[in-house]
Amino acid sequence: MTPPARTQAAIELLDAIIAAAREGGAAADTLIQRYFATRRYAGSKDRRAVRELVYAAIRAAGERPGGGRAAMLLLADRDAGIAATFDGEGHGPPPIHPDEPKAKAGVVPIWLGKRLTASGIGRAEQEALVARAPLDLRVNTLLASPAEVAAETGGELIPGLPAGVRLPTGTDVSALAGRAEIQDAGSQVVTLAARARRGQNVIDLCAGAGGKSLALAAVMDNDGAIIATDTDRGRLSHLLPRAERAGASIIATRLLDPGHELSTLTDVRGRADTVLIDAPCSGSGTWRRNPEARWRLTPDRIERLVATQARLIGIGAALVRPGGALVFIVCSLLDEEGRGQVAAFLADRPDWAADPLDLPAGRAHGDGWRLDPAHDGTDGFFVARLLAPC
Structure with a gap:
């Protein structure tokens, strides 16, 4: 041409x-x-x-x-x-x-820029939202070590992350199937908020294709039980083959009926040590990878997403055992999807409490923790860890 x-x-x-x-x-x-x-x-x-x-x-x-x-x-x-x-x-x-x-x-549509500014994301931080993203891996520690993968690929270990490796852009990672997954460092950081341990019962409520379920299985040393759920049959169907390649035998999947999610989870209601909700959101933290996504958003769409997130938090709360944890994650930097959601939940449920976080990247934001590309070199995320009353 x-x-x-x-x-x-x-x-x-x-x-x-x-x-x-x-x-x-x-x-x-x-x-x-x-x-x-x-x-x-x-x-x-x-x-x-x-x-x-x-x-x-x-x-x-x-x-x-x-x-x-x-x-x-x-x-x-x-x-x-x-x-x-x-x-x-x-x-x-x-x-x-x-x-x-x-x-x-x-950088962004004017109306979105105003909302980001109101959420504490200034002009410089907004510009970083559409910069090029690095190529990050999460090494599956059930089958390999980060040091081995870094040496094999010419990558670098990511400070503070137990399984993170950053590779040169354009690296072919097909030979690493099962031993490593492409996963942004920010996604790995917020997953640490689950504080998963061996023997726990965990529900990944919006599992999608299962990136965070696989990460949790590795942290738990494949000891315990993870129920990965979603309403999207196509995305969820990819998880079990990925889990088999990764040697993650503790993961089971359940397809949920939209609007009737709890009906498929009655047997585990109030029993989960941790419920992780990686909720549907605007994706404003991932525009580095999908910059055209900012052209798709409308105020009405964000309003619908906020309503869905609030409903999912309520579902997740019903699944947590007394004293257990609800971990709420959005790859968004808009406060109505993150900080505001958690504040509203805690206002409605004063018997619940926010558990302070101290993660390898990011900083405290309201009752949770926020990462953004400008300060952390990761995708943008908000995460909060909420504790159920005993």
Whole structure:
């Protein structure tokens, strides 16, 4: 592909990504994979170059652009080399007209920026939310040691994390299946709030594909019981094969009926030593990996997420034994999803108490703990550990 053809491919992909963000369609990574699956003529260098153009445009535009060309024109304003590819020759895009609309430069949509600022995330911290993310692994200590994996991959141990390794960007980790999982350092940090131990009964209420369940099984030395639950059959179905590869035999799964979750968990109600809730959220802490996600959010969507989170905390509280712990996690930096949720829960249940945290990264925030990319080099998270009355 010529440079102009790469620019045109990026424009076409951005059109699809912008439409998906507006209409709730597939993620950018998925759309990029589908695009090149039907264009076998594009070599690896072409695919990499187009992908870099696409993500550079996504990161540069805070507000959702009107179209892919407008997004690429924003980059062309900053880079004469990109501007030169708008030559109208062959498969390249038509020349630029001086009065053409361009995407608006920024970090996040204005309304979201105001909410982040109100949550204590200033301009510099907001800019870090859309920077490039590192490649972190959680080593499965049931099968390998972090030092071994670091030596094998050329990675570095992550200070303060018992199983964390940071790798050079682009490292092929396929050979590590079972021995290590891609998991951001921040996700590993907040999982430590569970303080899981051998012999415990743990419920991972929103397990998804099970990254945190696998981490807990390793910390527990595969001794105890973990029930991993979710309402998404597709995501949950990936967990048991992953657990088998990892040698994590203490994990069982249960598919829950949305809106009727407790009906499938009556036999373990009030019996869990720890319930971990990695709740659905805005994902504002993970925009480094999915920057187009900030174009998908609306005030109404956040309101619905906040309501879902509050309902899940109530379900989790019903499953905790007297004196047990409820660990609430969101990969969000918006206070209404984190600090505010916990404050509301404790106001409604004064017999519960927040258990102070002191984790390897982050800092205290309200009744919990917060990490963010600018200060910690991790994805953004809020976590709180809440103790049930005895």
